[in-house]
Amino acid sequence: MITLIRCDDRLIHGQCIVRVLADFKIEKIVIIDDITASNPVLKSVFLLAVPPQTKAVILTTDEAKANLREFIENNEHVLLLMRSPLVALELFKSYPELKQELNIGPISYRPDTRKITTYAYLTSEEMDAVNQLIERRVRVYFNQTIDQKIIEWNEVRDLFK
Amino acid sequence: MATTEQNETLGILVCTHSSLADSLKQAIEMLMGPQENFETLGLYEGGDVFSLCEEIKKQVGNMHTKKNLVFTDLFGASPSNAAAMSLVDIDAVIITGVNLPMLAEVLTLRGQQQDLNDLVIDIVNKGKDSIRTITKEMLSKG
Numbered sequence: 395m396i397t398l399i400r401c402d403d404r405l406i407h408g409q410c411i412v413r414v415l416a417d418f419k420i421e422k423i424v425i426i427d428d429i430t431a432s433n434p435v436l437k438s439v440f441l442l443a444v445p446p447q448t449k450a451v452i453l454t455t456d457e458a459k460a461n462l463r464e465f466i467e468n469n470e471h472v473l474l475l476m477r478s479p480l481v482a483l484e485l486f487k488s489y490p491e492l493k494q495e496l497n498i499g500p501i502s503y504r505p506d507t508r509k510i511t512t513y514a515y516l517t518s519e520e521m522d523a524v525n526q527l528i529e530r531r532v533r534v535y536f537n538q539t540i541d542q543k544i545i546e547w548n549e550v551r552d553l554f555k
Numbered sequence: 556m557a558t559t560e561q562n563e564t565l566g567i568l569v570c571t572h573s574s575l576a577d578s579l580k581q582a583i584e585m586l587m588g589p590q591e592n593f594e595t596l597g598l599y600e601g602g603d604v605f606s607l608c609e610e611i612k613k614q615v616g617n618m619h620t621k622k623n624l625v626f627t628d629l630f631g632a633s634p635s636n637a638a639a640m641s642l643v644d645i646d647a648v649i650i651t652g653v654n655l656p657m658l659a660e661v662l663t664l665r666g667q668q669q670d671l672n673d674l675v676i677d678i679v680n681k682g683k684d685s686i687r688t689i690t691k692e693m694l695s696k697g
Contacts (some may be wrong), residue, residue: 403603403604404603404604404633404636405604406631406636407604407631407632407633407636408572408629408631408632408633411629411631411632412629435640435643436640439636439639439640440636442631442639443630443631443632443635443636444631445631500600500601502601502602502603502606503601503602503603509601512600512601513600513601515601
């Protein structure tokens with residue numbers, strides 16, 4: 395089963411290992427990222443970063459769109475991890491049965507982004523994808539770890555028009 | 556000051572979350588005096604792993620040292636992952652879980668002619684062995 399769908403452009407990192415995996419009792423991480431999936435160095439760096447008790451696979455967006463049902467129907471607690479809301483939108487479109495919630499964690503600053511929270515920056519294209527998710531009745535919320543403040547996109551979206 | 560000639564000294568870069576690396580440098584210099592070929596880098600909120608990787612390559616490159624050690628704070632975390640990515644382009648060994656005793660060890664030993672692999676083993680052992688517990692009971696034993 396998919397326990398958490400999360401955008402985090404650092405993919406597997408300290409916060410993910412120390413908090414997210416434990417907080418959601420994650421047994422398997424499915425990373426969906428074209429760059430990482432097609433670069434052997436990046437792939438090995440991120441697979442190396444996975445704690446030994448956790449399983450992990452790295453898929454391209456197309457591979458994920460073709461094979462996600464396997465992870466939805468599986469009994470393991472799965473974390474779907476991707477860099478961008480654009481990828482999330484594609485997955486929600488392909489699999490309407492997904493739990494209609496997208497967690498946005500750290501997404502780093504880029505020159506054409508706006509600061510949504512201290513840790514998440516989005517381009518206008520990414521904000522557009524998030525708005526499309528809202529229209530599809532997917533709850534989109536910003537949160538780093540479960541004990542920190544939650545910011546609902548619905549509550550702040552007007553500030554970023 | 557900068558030279559294109561390769562420096563024989565072992566280059567040291569400490570790369571961590573936030574300002575820990577700077578603070579570790581300050582702390583070790585308080586014990587051992589000012590150090591050269593000892594650089595620091597921090598990952599801050601909003602920072603990304605690819606930019607950090609580029610920074611690591613730049614910092615190590617600027618030292619012009621033939622061999623380098625990159626110390627990171629947490630295995631599997633972004634500073635460590637960025638350092639791992641940088642290994643394609645720089646000549647370095649990464650040691651994760653940096654602590655002050657490890658830095659004291661490397662700064663003491665890096666001037667000596669020692670095989671890098673042996674030095675790495677020494678540093679890792681120093682880091683592990685320096686983790687001790689002190690309890691009240693130990694005080695009464697004189």
